[in-house]
Amino acid sequence: MKRPTQIYAAFIDNPITALGTTTVAVYLLVVIGATASLGDAAAACTTWPICSGATNDLTMAVATGHRLLAFLTGVLLLATTYAIVYGDTSGRVTAPIAVALVLYPLQMAHGALLSITAGSPPIPWLHLGFGLTIFGTLVLALAWQLEYETGSADEPLHSEDMECANSELSSVATILSEQPLGTRLKGRMFAYFQLMKPRLMWLLCLVAVAAMALAAGSALETREILLTIGGGVLAIGASGTFNHVFERDVDRKMSRTNDRPLVTHQLPKRNAILFGIALTVLSTIIFLQLNSLTAALGLIAILFYSVIYTLVLKPNTVQNTVIGGAAGALPALIGWAAVTGRIGITGIALAAVIFVWTPAHFYNLALAYKEDYARGGFPMMSVVRGETTTRKHIVLWLGTTLAATTVLIWFTQLSWLVAVTTAFVGIIFLWATIRLHHEQTKQAAFRAFHASNAYLGAVLLAIVVDAIVI
Ligand code: HEM
Numbered sequence: 001m002k003r004p005t006q007i008y009a010a011f012i013d014n015p016i017t018a019l020g021t022t023t024v025a026v027y028l029l030v031v032i033g034a035t036a037s038l039g040d041a042a043a044a045c046t047t048w049p050i051c052s053g054a055t056n057d058l059t060m061a062v063a064t065g066h067r068l069l070a071f072l073t074g075v076l077l078l079a080t081t082y083a084i085v086y087g088d089t090s091g092r093v094t095a096p097i098a099v100a101l102v103l104y105p106l107q108m109a110h111g112a113l114l115s116i117t118a119g120s121p122p123i124p125w126l127h128l129g130f131g132l133t134i135f136g137t138l139v140l141a142l143a144w145q146l147e148y149e150t151g152s153a154d155e156p157l158h159s160e161d162m163e164c165a166n167s168e169l170s171s172v173a174t175i176l177s178e179q180p181l182g183t184r185l186k187g188r189m190f191a192y193f194q195l196m197k198p199r200l201m202w203l204l205c206l207v208a209v210a211a212m213a214l215a216a217g218s219a220l221e222t223r224e225i226l227l228t229i230g231g232g233v234l235a236i237g238a239s240g241t242f243n244h245v246f247e248r249d250v251d252r253k254m255s256r257t258n259d260r261p262l263v264t265h266q267l268p269k270r271n272a273i274l275f276g277i278a279l280t281v282l283s284t285i286i287f288l289q290l291n292s293l294t295a296a297l298g299l300i301a302i303l304f305y306s307v308i309y310t311l312v313l314k315p316n317t318v319q320n321t322v323i324g325g326a327a328g329a330l331p332a333l334i335g336w337a338a339v340t341g342r343i344g345i346t347g348i349a350l351a352a353v354i355f356v357w358t359p360a361h362f363y364n365l366a367l368a369y370k371e372d373y374a375r376g377g378f379p380m381m382s383v384v385r386g387e388t389t390t391r392k393h394i395v396l397w398l399g400t401t402l403a404a405t406t407v408l409i410w411f412t413q414l415s416w417l418v419a420v421t422t423a424f425v426g427i428i429f430l431w432a433t434i435r436l437h438h439e440q441t442k443q444a445a446f447r448a449f450h451a452s453n454a455y456l457g458a459v460l461l462a463i464v465v466d467a468i469v470i
């Protein structure tokens with residue numbers, strides 16, 4: 001059992017532990033603050049610093065808990081400042097911590113005003129704004145300190161430096177052709193299924209369902225869900241198929257993709273194109289059963305992913321997956337439009353969460369498959385800017401995702417379920433990302449990648465349950 005002095009030493013002698021702990025504490029404060037319950041608590045608990053007055057226990061507990069945590073977080077911030085000043089830290093960390101030190105007492109004062117004015121102080125959104133700014137400064141300080149402690153001057157990779165991935169897999173078609181008819185048919189069916197990129201579907205469909213739940217709540221109809229998911233699966237399948245067609249020559253060069261159906265000639269390219277067109281038509285027909293806006297958004301998503309991302313962004317710019325994140329954000333607008341027939345601000349807010357989550361998701365794969373992407377000649381962040389910069393960007397985009405989720409919770413008045421989920425799984429995602437900095441292995445990158453999917457999946461599921469059930 002560690003003695004207090006040992007804990008103190010571990011905290012003060014380890015700026016990343018200090019920064020990580022304080023970042024998490026601020027995030028918990030902000031998330032609690034964004035939930036409806038704190039709004040009610042501010043109105044119910046009008047004395048400061050101790051709550052008094054008759055109100056139901058939960059509201060009082062939320063208000064008291066928020067204040068206690070705010071006090072503890074203030075102590076953590078001071079201890080972190082001490083660790084920064086006296087520890088071995090990057091000089092860049094000083095500025096964001098200084099901003100946090102200035103804003104924190106102002107935030108506490110505005111919080112007191114929130115209570116004393118029973119939840120209606122001047123500029124009410126200032127409390128969330130200050131809270132997110134303090135959170136942002138801590139995420140920035142953490143990213144810079146992680147870079148300072150674990151970074152290295154790794155050189156960019158060039159495709160000419162990489163030998164091609166082995167291509168013995170191209171004999172798959174030959175092997176298949178020698179099989180009995182039944183096996184050949186099953187193999188061909190599976191090849192078409194692979195073209196549709198089925199592994200992406202569960203999370204992309206969950207994005208659309210979460211948007212529908214936010215739009216319709218408990219009034220969400222089964223028909224709307226089935227048509228949206230049905231059309232969405234076909235649209236994702238169409239865009240995945242065109243992506244395979246356009247990338248078949250490059251896929252051959254990469255070990256992760258050189259077993260794909262068009263690389264191994266399991267299917268003629270012409271058939272794949274016709275398959276993609278058929279899926280596009282079918283998805284449009286299904287989306288039209290909902291409304292024309294949903295069908296138009298489905299076509300836009302197919303075109304954006306298949307053409308803009310695959311042919312324009314991915315091979316040409318290091319920002320390919322940041323801008324390309326719009327592809328995965330579109331299902332949020334599709335789900336909202338499926339229910340409302342228009343594009344709503346809440347649908348856009350959910351789409352924004354997916355958009356900023358995408359780099360924090362993909363950059364882990366860019367690290368794990370760095371050599372592969374260099375072989376393919378793709379200007380991925382890890383290839384062009386190196387692993388250290390890529391890891392730093394994962395922290396920054398992760399922080400942005402947590403902040404965007406908090407704004408969504410505040411904006412939609414979602415309850416404690418989403419708050420607890422984003423806090424709990426967000427901490428796991430942050431922990432996996434910090435571990436990635438220290439371990440710098442493919443395994444650590446895949447762990448953070450799966451943590452990114454778990455985070456988004458859990459938050460979206462919580463939104464669906466919160467919006468429909470709670
Ligand atoms: C520009 C945007 C994105 C890029 C570049 C990207 C990249 C990738 C890549 C390369 C894989 C591995 C695929 C494979 O090897 O089969 C993958 C897997 C996956 N992606 Fe993304 N992704 C993006 C956006 C999204 C979005 C928006 C979602 C969902 C909302 C998503 C969900 C998934 C899922 C669920 C998997 C499968 C994970 C698994 O295999 O366990 N991705 N992504």
Ligand SMILES: CC(C)=CCC/C(C)=C/CC/C(C)=C/COP(=O)(O)OP(=O)(O)O
Nearest residue numbers: 232235236239243301302305324327328331
């Ligand atoms: C409704 C609708 C059509 C939405 C589109 C959503 C969609 C398919 C998003 C895909 C996200 C994405 C870029 C995956 C990786 O592509 P990649 O080419 O980088 O992956 P790869 O290297 O494995 O081929």
